[in-house]
Amino acid sequence: MRDEGRKNGRIIRAPENFVDPALVQEISEKGLNEERRGFLRRGFLAAGAALAGGTGIVHAATASGSGGDPEILTLPEHSKTLGKPVAANPYGVPSRFETNLVRRExxxxxxxxxxxxxxxxxxxxxxxxxxxxxxxxxxxxxxxxxxxxxxxxxxxxxxxxxxxxxxxxxxxxxxxxxxxxxxxxxxxxxxxxxxxxxxxxxxxxxxxxxxxxxxxxxxxxxxxxxxxxxxxxxxxxxxxxxxxxxxxxxxxxxxxxxxxxxxxxxxxxxxxxxxxxxxxxxxxxxxxxxxxxxxxxxxxxxxxxxxxxxxxxxxxxxxxxQYTSIQECKSVITTPSGGQRLLDKGFYNITGLAWSGRGRVKRVDVSTDGGKNWRTARLENPVLPKCLTRFNIDWVWDGSPVVLQSRAIDETGYVQPKTNELRGVRGTKSIYHNNAIQSWKVDVTGEVSNVQVY
Amino acid sequence: MRDEGRKNGRIIRAPENFVDPALVQEISEKGLNEERRGFLRRGFLAAGAALAGGTGIVHAATASGSGGDPEILTLPEHSKTLGKPVAANPYGVPSRFETNLVRRExxxxxxxxxxxxxxxxxxxxxxxxxxxxxxxxxxxxxxxxxxxxxxxxxxxxxxxxxxxxxxxxxxxxxxxxxxxxxxxxxxxxxxxxxxxxxxxxxxxxxxxxxxxxxxxxxxxxxxxxxxxxxxxxxxxxxxxxxxxxxxxxxxxxxxxxxxxxxxxxxxxxxxxxxxxxxxxxxxxxxxxxxxxxxxxxxxxxxxxxxxxxxxxxxxxxxxxxQYTSIQECKSVITTPSGGQRLLDKGFYNITGLAWSGRGRVKRVDVSTDGGKNWRTARLENPVLPKCLTRFNIDWVWDGSPVVLQSRAIDETGYVQPKTNELRGVRGTKSIYHNNAIQSWKVDVTGEVSNVQVY
CATH class of the missing domain: 3.90.420.10 (Oxidoreductase, molybdopterin-binding domain)
Structure with a gap:
């Protein structure tokens, strides 16, 4: 096992983030042996307390728990063995760890x-x-x-x-x-x-x-x-x-x-x-x-x-x-969104989708205070007419309750309306063509939920 | 069956292309009944002889034979029955008719x-x-x-x-x-x-x-x-x-x-x-x-x-x-290509892919005479840097043997080389980095095959 570890390179899989840099340096230079492994176990357990960034968002679809199992320090099987051949799946399928990400009725x-x-x-x-x-x-x-x-x-x-x-x-x-x-x-x-x-x-x-x-x-x-x-x-x-x-x-x-x-x-x-x-x-x-x-x-x-x-x-x-048909300009934050959870304060990438049935999306603004203040998000290329546009924006969460919103503007100048603006014209009995701004509330525990903000 | 046919609309599925327009008109206006069905059988069999456009390319991957089965005139089951529910496949898969389109070793x-x-x-x-x-x-x-x-x-x-x-x-x-x-x-x-x-x-x-x-x-x-x-x-x-x-x-x-x-x-x-x-x-x-x-x-x-x-x-x-790594500008016609067959003279859409490791594709030219004459193809949007670009161009095949080629030019002005140009520099012993122009020969029977044109 030890020889195999060395032969396969100088890499270990650490169980937690932000371990002592000197330790990482040492492992990377000298490789892993039995004594060092014991040392690492102790080191990583200590490092756990200093875990600054946490593990971030738990995606509803890809919930992942990183345990503190010390045995994780052994070289993983996939780094030591012959894997599956090409065309094992002539038509490929998602990972066995992604079976929760499906369409649902x-x-x-x-x-x-x-x-x-x-x-x-x-x-x-x-x-x-x-x-x-x-x-x-x-x-x-x-x-x-x-x-x-x-x-x-x-x-x-x-x-x-x-x-x-x-x-x-x-x-x-x-x-x-x-x-x-x-x-x-x-x-x-x-x-x-x-x-x-x-x-x-x-x-x-x-x-x-x-x-x-x-x-x-x-x-x-x-x-x-x-x-x-x-x-x-x-x-x-x-x-x-x-x-x-x-x-x-x-x-x-x-x-x-x-x-x-x-x-x-x-x-x-x-x-x-x-x-x-x-x-x-x-x-x-x-x-x-x-x-x-x-x-x-x-x-x-x-x-x-x-x-x-x-x-x-x-x-x-x-x-x-009758005969209304064009899907007006609209956007939604997809992460963080209802059912997800922020596990820590700190940095997050807010991301979402914007689109317009009338052409290109020109701009997407994001608010982290329920619509009082807005910042302009980055649009990913390509930005195409009558096509989804992906937006991203940096955000540091301070741990207090907040309401996240996105607002899209298309190339015709049309601005995605607030819920009360849309209801003022359309009432509340419609089924179709709701393009109002969506609000997600983050509470102090990090839970994200769907709320109506007027 | 007859009533059901009428109830479900005025449409029939015709077994062949380019049937008598008057016949189509009549069906579309009056629907389908037992006598008309007999009439249609005869009509379509006759129409088969006048088949002008043929059935085009037989794709290696989606070979389809349209038989002359007169029973095809009955309303198909899928137009009369309740289909499968939503999320029958929570993660969807291709049609059972596409199982030949797979990656292969x-x-x-x-x-x-x-x-x-x-x-x-x-x-x-x-x-x-x-x-x-x-x-x-x-x-x-x-x-x-x-x-x-x-x-x-x-x-x-x-x-x-x-x-x-x-x-x-x-x-x-x-x-x-x-x-x-x-x-x-x-x-x-x-x-x-x-x-x-x-x-x-x-x-x-x-x-x-x-x-x-x-x-x-x-x-x-x-x-x-x-x-x-x-x-x-x-x-x-x-x-x-x-x-x-x-x-x-x-x-x-x-x-x-x-x-x-x-x-x-x-x-x-x-x-x-x-x-x-x-x-x-x-x-x-x-x-x-x-x-x-x-x-x-x-x-x-x-x-x-x-x-x-x-x-x-x-x-x-x-x-x-050593250390060559950039994938230089290159293109290939994907249809018609080796192993496919043109079943008739007439109009075809020549389509293919172009790409450059140095940025955007600027232009793609297509030759249908082995490189003597070139026409500029349409590029589909988006055209993105270091990304595939899809091209299409019209072509009418007169039934004579031809050699099809495509030639890409990227935004640096680099032109995809001919086979002999590339071999002049690189010889013939390489394994890597072949970006020469690809030639597909169409013979009089419509068979398409891979040929070396220098």
């Missing part, structure tokens, strides 16, 4: 799980790309794994040459790749009332972001010779049992709408519309029809059930607002 | 699969993000799934305060997210000689691109008070049995090197260094040490085995070039 949210929602675990995600395995789901009649060789896409209605395309037909056409978020119109719905759901997974987790690849719908409309005089709207229709149908204006259809097969480098996942879906950037997710089987060009809105009586906004006067 | 390439390579299936990928499950692998002593609660990272050597960090310590520090490619220095190695391996997976598949999240190494070096006078190099060391060690100059270490835990939104995969790895943007992959356990600051290069006698370039005069 909110218990009791809907009556049927096939017509429900699973939320993406934003509290444990980094950057802007949502791993495809964790993309949120919203199905109206469940999902299927459709054979792409048999799938067909028809374009008809006010067009010169109606066509039926195979997947192979589509995939040889001019394709583009673009990063966009998809957010369900009902994301953050529970916050309209005073129901403060506990975690960011449930408050904001009907949100994901991917690199999509497909053919611009404009190319297909040209290919079929759409009627440029009378074609004012399109109807997009899915192949699942719900027959999901949505109207989209021809201006938008010709702008940046994509007929998509690729998502984060590979084919769409079945839950996300494999083998073909629409992506309508910046617009509530329901318009990005999954398992796309047909687009019809028409001269007026189609007023389907999923746009005339569902996905409408209840206003304070008892009336409903 | 080249048979016989190495003696031990734990010290080998698996290649990413570039021929079936889209955009720039490589799905984490398909990221290429290069291990020197196999991979392990290391417990993050027990993993430690030490920074020592010429520093005022050597430190041992837990994962929690690192994850509360200032973090950044950046998209970068990782390419093995040995990518495209077989092409030095006259061995034309058959597919782009094996020619260029030691290449992947991810959004990485971590703490800049410069922050950690400052945190430990590195010696600004004498600290000229760092040594990075991995925790696997191979004790992989690489020297990096302090200038580079302070520039854009990251100590990374996040990859494509989630924690690193075990095969890619979970829970901690180095990412050295633009430099051959071996420097991006996986399972990172230590960085030492020193005053001279360390001349470890993995840089002094491995990862060196055999030159024509019998000498070896």
């Amino acid at each position: 909110s218990p009791g949210l809907t009556r049927v799980s096939a017509a429900s929602v699973s939320f993406a675990p934003l509290q444990g995600l980094f950057g802007i790309i949502t791993p495809s395995g964790l993309h949120f789901e919203r199905h109206h009649q469940g999902w299927h794994d459709i054979d792409p060789a048999k799938h067909r896409f028809m374009l008809n209605g006010l067009v010169k040459n109606p066509k039926v395309y195979t997947m192979d037909d589509l995939m040889r056409m001019p394709s583009v790749s673009r990063m966009h978020f998809i957010e369900c119109g009902a994301n953050t719905a529970m916050e309209w009332g005073n129901v403060a759901v506990p975690t960011v997974q449930y408050t904001h987790g009907m949100l994901s972001c991917s690199e999509f690849t497909g053919v611009p719908l404009s190319v297909l409309l040209e290919d079929c010779g759409y009627d440029k005089k009378n074609g004012k709207f399109i109807l997009a229709e899915g192949a699942d049992g719900s027959g999901m149908t949505r109207t989209i204006s021809i201006e938008r259809a010709l702008d940046d709408v994509l007929v998509v097969w690729g998502m984060n480098g590979e084919m769409l996942r079945p839950e996300n519309g494999y083998p073909l879906r629409l992506v309508v950037p910046g617009v509530q997710g329901v318009s990005s029809v999954k398992w796309l089987r047909r687009i019809e060009v028409g001269d007026k809105p189609y007023a389907t059930k999923d746009e005339a009586i569902h996905y409408i906004d209840a206003m304070p006067d008892g009336m409903y607002r | 080249s048979p016989g390439l190495t003696r031990v699969s734990a010290a080998s390579v698996s290649f990413a299936p570039l021929q079936g990928l889209f955009g720039i993000i490589t799905p984490s499950g398909l990221h290429f692998e290069r291990h020197h002593q196999g991979w392990h799934d290391i417990d993050p609660a027990k993993h430690r990272f030490m920074l020592n050597g010429l520093v005022k305060n050597p430190k041992v960090y837990t994962m929690d310590d690192l994850m509360r520090m200032p973090s950044v997210s950046r998209m970068h490619f990782i390419e093995c220095g040995a990518n495209t190695a077989m092409e030095w000689g006259n061995v034309a391996v058959p597919t782009v997976q094996y020619t260029h598949g030691m290449l992947s691109c991810s959004e990485f999240t971590g703490v800049p190494l410069s922050v950690l070096l400052e945190d430990c008070g590195y010696d600004k006078k004498n600290g000229k190099f760092i040594l990075a060391e991995g925790a696997d049995g191979s004790g992989m060690t690489r020297t990096i100059s302090i200038e580079r270490a302070l520039d854009d090197v990251l100590v990374v835990w996040g990859m494509n939104g989630e924690m690193l995969r075990p095969e890619n260094g979970y829970p901690l790895r180095l990412v050295v943007p633009g430099v051959q992959g071996v420097s991006s040490v996986k399972w990172l356990r230590r960085i030492e600051v020193g005053d001279k290069p360390y001349a470890t085995k993995d840089e002094a006698i491995h990862y060196i370039d055999a030159m024509p005069d019998g000498m070896y070039r």
